[in-house]
Structures are given as C-alpha cells and as structure tokens.
Amino acid sequence: MFLAIDTGNTHTAFAIFENDKIKSTFRFSTKAVHDKDVFFDFIILSLNSLKISKSDIKYIGIASVVPSVDSILMDAAKKIFNLEPYFISPDSKLPFRLLVDNPNEVGADRICNVAAGFHKYGGPLIIVDFGTATVYDIVSKNGDFLGGVIAPGVFTSAQALFKAAEKLPEVELTFPEKVIGKNTITNMQSGIMYGALDAFEGMVKRIQEELDNNVKVIATGGFSKIIYEKTKLIYALEFDLVLEGIKVLYKKCNL
Numbered sequence: 001m002f003l004a005i006d007t008g009n010t011h012t013a014f015a016i017f018e019n020d021k022i023k024s025t026f027r028f029s030t031k032a033v034h035d036k037d038v039f040f041d042f043i044i045l046s047l048n049s050l051k052i053s054k055s056d057i058k059y060i061g062i063a064s065v066v067p068s069v070d071s072i073l074m075d076a077a078k079k080i081f082n083l084e085p086y087f088i089s090p091d092s093k094l095p096f097r098l099l100v101d102n103p104n105e106v107g108a109d110r111i112c113n114v115a116a117g118f119h120k121y122g123g124p125l126i127i128v129d130f131g132t133a134t135v136y137d138i139v140s141k142n143g144d145f146l147g148g149v150i151a152p153g154v155f156t157s158a159q160a161l162f163k164a165a166e167k168l169p170e171v172e173l174t175f176p177e178k179v180i181g182k183n184t185i186t187n188m189q190s191g192i193m194y195g196a197l198d199a200f201e202g203m204v205k206r207i208q209e210e211l212d213n214n215v216k217v218i219a220t221g222g223f224s225k226i227i228y229e230k231t232k233l234i235y236a237l238e239f240d241l242v243l244e245g246i247k248v249l250y251k252k253c254n255l
Helices: 036-049 067-081 108-121 154-164 184-211 224-228 241-253
Strands: 002-007 011-018 021-029 059-064 125-130 133-139 145-152 216-220
Touching (some): 002 067, 021 036, 059 067, 059 241, 108 125, 108 145, 125 184, 125 241, 145 184, 154 184, 184 224
Parallel strands (some): 125 216
Antiparallel strands (some): 002 011, 011 021, 125 133, 133 145
C-alpha cells in the first residue's frame, strides 16, 4: 500500500492506495499537526479503524505547502512506518516543465494537480482548486505547467468580510434562492457566493481567450462541488486530485 499525504494551510489529507486506487482517505487539522504526539496518535488510530497495519504501508509520498510541519511529517514516516518519505517539490525530477519565471515558487500541491490532471484528462487544462485560496493551474496540451492565477478563496473572502464589518454576522456559505437578497443574511450570501461564481466564470473565460483554444476545466478543493452545481464550465470534479498526483509523481519520479 502507498500512503499519500497532502498538507495544506487548513487541512492535512491522507489517502491509502492499493493497486493504484484509493482505498481510504482521512483528514486532520494542519494546525494540530504541530502537536506531534496527538498527530502520531491520530494516524495510528485512523489506521486501526480502517483495519490497516502499519507494516502494510510500503511507500509514502508527501506534498506540503506548510514548511513548519515538514519535519513532523518526516518524523511520522520514520517513527510510525520506518520509511523514508518522498517529498514532492519543484526540485523533483518532474515529467513536465514548469514554464514560469521562478519554478521554485511553485507549490507542491500545484505540481501534483498538474500531474494528476494531465494523467487523467490530457491537456490543455485549467485546474481550479477551491481551497484556502482559489488557485488556477494552466496545463498545456503537452502537460507542461504554464502558470496560473491565485485569488482569495470563498471562505477566506467571507472571513475578511465578517472581521472588517462589525455589524455583519457570519453566515452559512450557501447560495440563496435569488440574487437579490431581502435581509442581511441573504444579501451577504448572494454577494459572497454569486460573487465567487462570477469571479470563477470570468477568470476561466479570460484564461481561455488568452490560450485561444478549447480547454477542459477540472475543479477540486472544498468548495468545488457547490460551485460545480451552479456552472456549466466545469468538465469534471476531482476531490482527491493532489493525493492522486502524489501517487502519479512517486511512480514516475522516484521508482
């Protein structure tokens, strides 16, 4: 079995692969990873609940955009599984080019999205990750990373609004029935959610015009499903794209 670990700013996601297919997934708060004992116990208890032995895990791949926890992830791999993990980075022997000004700035999660997206759908692609930030990764027809866009995420934008405006309450991040709200809550929901949807559709159209060709749009991340239900621009939903990319890159770059 192969263990893939995707550490983002909000959550750390785990996937256990068996015969190249995801067998199980589980998540943990990235902030809580700093408590090493709690983090180690969480991994062990999660494996026990899935009836998976530590010795069943033969390989570990990690994509992290939180350098402060990298040493803890390394220790977990070594002390729990007695394995040396493979960290994805711009320095990895990638099967595609990072055609940007400074390749070292490209996050491991974006590299994994490109790898998994092209592996599953070919190119060209726009991969949109609706996470802490809304990140657009542009993949050429040959699978190279062309660059992209980083914008505030849906939740991040909403939190900024709640904190900046003292009289505005926190609201559930769902689409209201109508764009024109009749009270403060539906006014805010409309502005946050339809604003995010229009920003996404507008950005995709701008990118497509710049590329001047027919591009498939792949969506991933926490808010991808709710956006997917309101637009016709998304070709496919892929909730575990980074985790799948870790597996793809491990096989292509490390074996």
